[in-house]
Amino acid sequence: MTLTPPTQADIPDILHASRFLQRWLQGGSDRQAMLDEISRLSLTPAIFAQILQKEISSGATLNKAMRRLRNLVVCTLIKRDLCGDADMHEVVTTISEFADFVVQQHLAALSAEMQSLYGTPTGEDSGRVQEMIVLGMGKLGGYELNVSSDIDLIFCxxxxxxxxxxxxxxxxLSNHEYFTRLGKKLIAAISEVTEDGFSFRVDMALRPNGASGPLVASFGMVEEYFLIQGREWERYAWVKARAMTGHADDIATLEKIIRPFVYRRYLDYGSIDSLRSMHAQIRAEVVRQESKHPERSNNVKLGRGGIREVEFLAQVFQLIRGGRDTSLRDRSTRNTLLTLAEKGILDTRMVQQLITSYTFLRNLEHRLQYLDDAQTHTFPAQTEDQLRIAQMMRCQSVEELLAQLQPHRAFVAEQFDAIFKDKADNSTEAAQYLLTANLGSSESEELLTSQLSNAGFHEAGDVARRLIASWQSGKIQSLSESSRNKMIALINNALPQIxxxxxxxxACWNRLLDFLETIARRSAYLSLLTEYPHALARVIRMMAASDWAAKFLTRHPILLDELLDESSLHQRPDWGSxxxxxxxxxxxxxxDTERQMETLRELHHAMQFRLLAQDLEGQLSVEHLADELSKLADLIVAATIQAAWETIASRHREVPRFAVIAYGKLGGKELSYASDLDVIFLYDDDDQEAPGNYAKLAQRFITWMTSHTPAGILFDIDIALRPDGASGLLVSSLASFARYQEQSAWLWEHQALTRARFCAGDSAIAQEFERIRDQVLRQTRDAAALSEEVVSMRKKMRDANINRSELFDLKHDAGGMIDIEFMVQYLVLRYAHQYPQLTANIGNIALLKLCGELGLIDADLAGQTAKAYRWLRKLQHGIRLQGEDRARIAISKVTQEVAATRQLWASLFGDDIPPA
Structure with a gap:
């Protein structure tokens, strides 16, 4: 929020509202002119240095000069802010940069003094000169310090x-003793109060072990502390840790130590409960102080809807997601909020209002401190002081200021509650105790069965037995009491929904318990489902709808995060983004190859899961879903090729002249969730290193795709369709591929080519491949020989997939999907020399209709077969979603479709009708 600039007539009164500014001006006759000159500028470290040098040149010590400079800086900010020349961003940035300047100047001077007495601190292992790293914590770390704040420091x-x-x-001296002495001197130089005041108050309480810990810690001490003793609230504090001094290599090493402590590699929804507890302790202390001093009850920092709640709103998402998303590791509260909006994690309008409220609260906080340069966040009790604050806030009265303040605090409190309010339903507390007692009693099965039957379960006994078995398993019994309580709460919430x-x-109950048993030891997932009941409801709906979806989520529970934002879950993919x-x-x-492989899997699974959610809600047709899954695979393949190429040390060019050609379901854009990828690899490169490097690339690509990592695999890869099959080279040159297709390929390989397309890689190879494909498919063929070979190949496939059940196999049986695909391939190979448009890779349904329009087959029959293919695919998809390996169904459900397919087969191949 930008305050309305005062009129020229109002400026004297507004400036007089700051007693600190008036006292400073009265301390010297030249100060008003100095302030008028300096306040025309936005202060920078270069200006700090100029003014400091001028003071020192006039005979002042560094300590004295720095304190005088500090007073001038604060008074300049007061004047610029109150006169409307500086906004909140300038105020917090300037005072933060000044804190950096103070620490750096004093540390440099004191280090020179210490080295003259004790020598140069040197590492015992590296032999390198050691420097003290001063970490700025809290608002200083985020360049959001307030004007009269202390500075939280840690020395390493x-x-x-x-x-x-x-x-x-x-x-x-030992390095530890040397830096301890240096640290004490630094604190004194900055914070001791003299006749000129102080530079900054210094707080060292955030260091490892707090006030009882050593003043200075080596990296080894810091790392050991994080591993053994680091507490949850310290993760929050270290989010903002920023090195203000030190060698760049040492800072990078320290950040590698800090990062795994602060940021978890998984989505850490347990942070919500931890920060909730921390906030409750802070609020309890504020309430205690307010009860002792009612006149200090309006705390804009720690009170309800105050500055701290905005900071917690931003930082909870950093702790939850920062381990996986580096863009959320910014130390600034404002920048983090904007990133959350940009990523769609928080609503953009809500974030804009949060920043507006945060700015208002920070502006008010500064004016509370402008009054007497006191480190306060509480609205004053004295009427005169209240009027001064209102005046500095451009308000005509205290009542007007409070009326402006109230909606900001109410909004912040509302948003804070939306995230941090305890989601436990107190109304189910009795039921939880009952369920817990039942699970532990000798009569638990009978009691539970009765309870579940009353709740509407048809197979209450089976449900009860499964629950008892799960609860009494070693995996659940080894959980902490907190995790078991969360499990009980989740089960109670799930029961009425199931x-x-x-x-x-x-089925849904068994799937859910399988899932809960899998995630039981990851308290963050239990926390997520506890904090977001709508996510649990979505999980239950998905598990009721699809066994495959249940197993997919159980294998990849990290995808729970995708369920939190219903709007993004239903958005069509933005493939560019x-x-x-x-x-x-x-x-x-x-x-980091391992992390890149994990990234590919995580992003692929997340997008696949979004499509799955839309599929289960009936928002996507089978054809549309296949298109989207195929596009997703194309992008993953392209990214993998480039990333894998960069790992080949012997690569002879930056961008490989290499392409992946898709066959089968990916080639025909008919990919399903669990499809493997039928691909071949082509290159067009005369460099002598090309064959070897591209063979390495293909091998590495297969490894990146198929390796099992903690996130699973990407795709199984089938390369059997490459020239000469299993005996052929892994990678073919474009020229050799063309020769093979024109001179040596079997007819079934040309059938496969009808569904082939460029997937990823070099665009020039894509164009040449399409030319070769078009040329091969448009060859004139002997109709009788073609018909005989197609029928023969179809018989071989049918003999290899004999169906001994009474159900109809949607894929393999006569009149099924493969018959339709073979007929389309036959029509393309038979007539493409005459009708080039048949070589277009537009899918079986479109090609059938095109053949009908061209008069190559009966148009009505073409339409019926196209509809049959669509229906068979839909049925197959539905069965696969229930986890069935074979898509089989009662023949009565597809009688018309099978009849149309068999009729078309008979019209094309005469008496060679496949047996029923």
Whole structure:
């Protein structure tokens, strides 16, 4: 929020409202002119240095000069802010940069003094000169310091060792003793109160072990502390840790130590409960203080709807997601909120209002401190002081200011509650105790069966037995009491929802318990489902709808995160944004093959899961879903090729002249969730290193796709369709591929080519491949020989997939999907020389209709067969979603479709009708 600038007539009164500013002006006759000159500028470190040097040149010590400079900086900010020349961003940035300047100047001077006495601190392992790293924490770390704030610091150094002396007058110290003495001197130089005041108050309480811990810690001490003693609230504090001094290599090493402590590799929804507890403790202390001092009851920082709640709103998502998304590791509250809006994690309008409210609260906080340069966040009790604050806030009265403040605090409190309010339903507390007691009693099965029957379960006994078996398993019994309580709460919440699933009650129940048992030891997932009941409801609906979906979510529980935002879950894929995000994340982990492979899997699974959710809600046709899954596969293949190429040390060019050609379901854009990828690899490159490097690339591509990582695999890869099959080279040159297709390929390979297309890689190869494909498919063929070979090949496939059940196999049986696909391939190969449009890779349904329009087959029969193919695919898809390996169904459900297919087969191949 930008405050309305005051009129020229109002400025004197507004400036007089700051007693600190008036006292400073009265301290010297030249100060008003100095302030008028300096306040025309936005202050920078270069200006700080100029003014400091001028003070020192006039005879002041560094400590004295720095304190005088500090007072001038604060008064300049007061004047610029109150006169409307500076906004909140300038105020917090300037005072934060000044804090950096103070620490750096004093540390440099004190280090020189210490080295003259004790020598140079040196690492015992590396032999490198050691420097003290000063970490700025809290608002200082995020460049969001307030004008009268203390500064939270932590002192570190890289290696233990001793100082190296250069003459006999110096006394060697251990590095720890050296930096401890240096740290004490630094704190005194900055914070001791003299006649000129102080530079900053210093707070060292955030260091490992707090006030009882050593003042300075080596990297080894910091790492050991994080591993053994680091507490949850310290993760929150270290989010903002920023090195203000030190060697760049040492800072990078320290950040590698800090990062795994602060940011979890998984989505850490347990952070919500931890921050909720921390906030409750802070609020309890504020309430206690307010009860003792009612006149101080309006705290804009720690009170309800205050600054701290905005900070928690931003930082909880950093702790939850920052381990997986580096863009959420920014130390600034405002920047983090904007990133959350940009990523769709928080609503954009809500974030804009949060930033507006945050700005209002920070502006008010500054004016509370402008009054007397006191570190306060509480609205004053004295009427005169209240009027001064109102005046600085451009309000005509205190009542007007409070009326402006109230809606900001109410909005912040509302948004805070939406995230942090305890989601436990107190109304189910009695039921939880009952269920827990039942599970532990000798009569538990009978009691539970009765309870579940009353709740509407048709197979209550089976449900009860499964629940008892799960609960008494070692996996559940080994959980902490907190996790078991969360499990009980989730089960109680799930019971009435599963009861509404009618025929799928028992199946859904078993699937849910399988899932809960899998995630039981990951308390973050239990926390997510507890904090977001609508996510649990969505899980139950998906598990009732599809066994495949249940198993997919159980294998990849990280996908629970996708269920939180219903709007994004239903959005059609933005493939441009997905591709950019994919490339960005792969670039962030360049050089870390394992993490890149995980990234590919995580992003693929997340998008696949979104499509699955839309599919189960009936928002996608089978054809549309296949198109989207095929596009997703294309993008993953393209990204994998480029990333894998960068890992080949011997690569002879930056961008490979290499392409992946898709066959089968991917080639025909008929991919399903669990399809493998039928591909071949082509290159067009005369460099002598090309064959070897592209063979490495193909092998590495297969490894990246098929390797089992913690996130699973991407795709199974089938390369049997390459020239000469299993005996052929893994990678073919474009020229050899063309020769093979024109001179040596079997007819079935040309059948496969009808469904082939360029998938990813070099665009020039794509164009040449399409030319070759078009040329091969348009060859004139002997009709009788073609018919005989197609029928013969179909018989071989049928003999290899004999159906001994009484059900109809949608794929393999006579009149099924493969028959339709063979007929389309036959029509393309038979007539493409005459009708080039038949070589277009437009799918079986479109090609059937095109053949009908061209008069190659009966148009009505073409339409019926096209509808049959669509219906058979839909049935197959539905069966596969229930986890069935074979898509078989009662023949009565597809009688018309099978009849149309068989009729078309008979019209094309005469008496060679496949047997029923």
């Amino acid at each position: 150094y890289a290696e233990d060792g001793d100082t190296v002396t250069s003459d006999s007058t110096q006394r060697s 009861a509404r699933q009618e025929e799928m009650q028992l 997905f591709e950019q995000d994919l490339q960005r994340q792969l670039s962030q982990h360049q050089g």
